[in-house]
Amino acid sequence: MNDLSDIRRGAFAPGNSTDVAEALLMETGLRVDETRRRGRGAGINASGRFEALSRESEDDGWNVLEELAPFKTEVQIEKPRTIISRNESPDIPFDRSVNPYRGCEHGCIYCFARPTHAYMGLSPGLDFEARLFAKPDAPRLLERELAKPGYKVRPIALGTNTDPYQPIEREWRIMRQILEVLKAADHPVMIVTKSALVTRDIDLLAPMAEKGLVKVGLSVTTLDRKLARLLEPRAATPALRLEAIRDLSSAGIPTSVLVAPIIPALNDHEIERILESAKTAGASEASYVLLRLPLEVSPLFRDWLLRHYPDRYRHVMSLVRSMRGGKDYDADFTKRMKGAGPYAWQIGRRFDMAAKRLELNLTRRALNCDLFVPPLGMGVQLSLL
Incomplete structure (x- = not known):
């Protein structure tokens, strides 16, 4: 389908067609050929916002673009000096997190972490x-930071920025080593993922769950396998995520479902079905997040929407903006997760009613912070006393 041709022949209704045309004219010049990005979520790879120069590919008639190699996953080693990240955001239920990887091969087009790749001089698009x-040093750094005098125990969140169980974890196994450090220290941990690979670590998670040290949340965006493939091209299928919930809960590990992101006019009709399926699989808690489009995520998502659902572009973006004060995104702490306005209120009420009917969230299990023992592993500096 040629989107520009659709505009010229009036496939988009008058009134908002200017918005669509402007988006297309701005972004189609940056769009990467489909054969180079097969199996990826983003369609463009614009330069990061901190770069002095902005580059875009242009076919000069010599077929140079057709000869460029497809995007392949490349992994570089990062050597941070510390591994625990801190935050004071009032709308987030944790104050520290650990991220074993930067960037995410799942390729979720809506990922709010995409803009962080600009700090590396890379594109939040396909580069992300x-x-x-x-970060192979992450387990050693974690040991060292947990052993510091005066360290105060609070649950560490894993999977807050990029998925710790993304495909490269099968080879690097950094997430598993982090869990081994936390298990040895009896440190509480919260995990969020959309990968069935989490079940690989049940042998570590189950003993931690017996001590009240762990909770696992599975993100389920849709039950429609086709839509999931387009939104999250390299993540586990919805069926595998529900199976992971079943396996984890059967092993005695407290499990929750995160319906995220809720995208108006695209997957919001599935809220109740997702909660019902997760409850049947064994989830005991549930939460949701409205679609967030900060910084570079907005043009990436709009380009994706125009490629896959051009007939819904106007409607989806109109509803998104109605919940974000007329903008693509509102970063206000009181609104960024749930939105505002009548449509956002309706989504919230539907979610609350379905969760209540299914007896989800009857209790919110608090993790045990009283068992912590500072580690004495290889990453810990010994006292001179």
């Missing part, structure tokens, strides 16, 4: 899902 960074 193809040019990844692994």
Whole structure:
């Protein structure tokens, strides 16, 4: 389908067609050929916002673009000095997190973490899902930071920025080593993922769950396998995520479902079905997040929407903006997760009613912070006393 031709022949209704045309004219010049990005979420790879120069590919008639190699996953080693990230955001239920990887091969088009790749001089588009960074020193750094005098125990969140169980974890196994450090120290941990690979670590998670040290949340965006493939091209299928919930809960590990993101006029009709399926699989808690489009995520998502659902572009973006004060995104702490306005209120009420009917969230399990024992592993500096 040629989107520009659709505009010229009036496939988009008058009134808002200017908005669509402007988006297309701005972004089609940056769009990467489909054969080079097969199996990826983003369609463009614009330069990061901190770069002095902006580059875009242009076919000069010599077929140079057709000869460029497809995007392949590349992993570089990152050597941070510390591994625990802190935050004071009032709308987030944790104050510290650990990220074993930077970038995410899952390629979720809506991922709010995409803009962080600009700090590496890379694009939040295709670079974010193809040019990844692994932190093999993370377990050693974690041991060292947990052993510091005066360290105060609070649950550590894993999977807050990029998925710790993304495909490259099968080879690098950094997430598993982090769990081994936390298990040895009896440190509480919260995990969020959309990968069935989490079940690999049940042998670590189950003993931690017996001590009240762990909770696992599975993100389920849709039950429609086709839509999931387009939104999250390299993530586990919806069926595998529900199976992971079943396996984890059967092993005695407290499990929740995160309906995220809710995209108006695209997957919001599935809220109740997702909650019902997760409850049947064994989830005991549930939460949701409205679609967030900060910084570079907005043009990436709009380009994706125009490629896959051009007939819904106007309607989806109109509803998104109605919940974000007329903008693509509102970063206000009181609104960024749930939105505002009548449509956002309706989504919230539907979610609350379905969760209540299914007896989800009857209790919110608090993790045990009283068992922590500072580690004495290889990463810990010994006292001189």
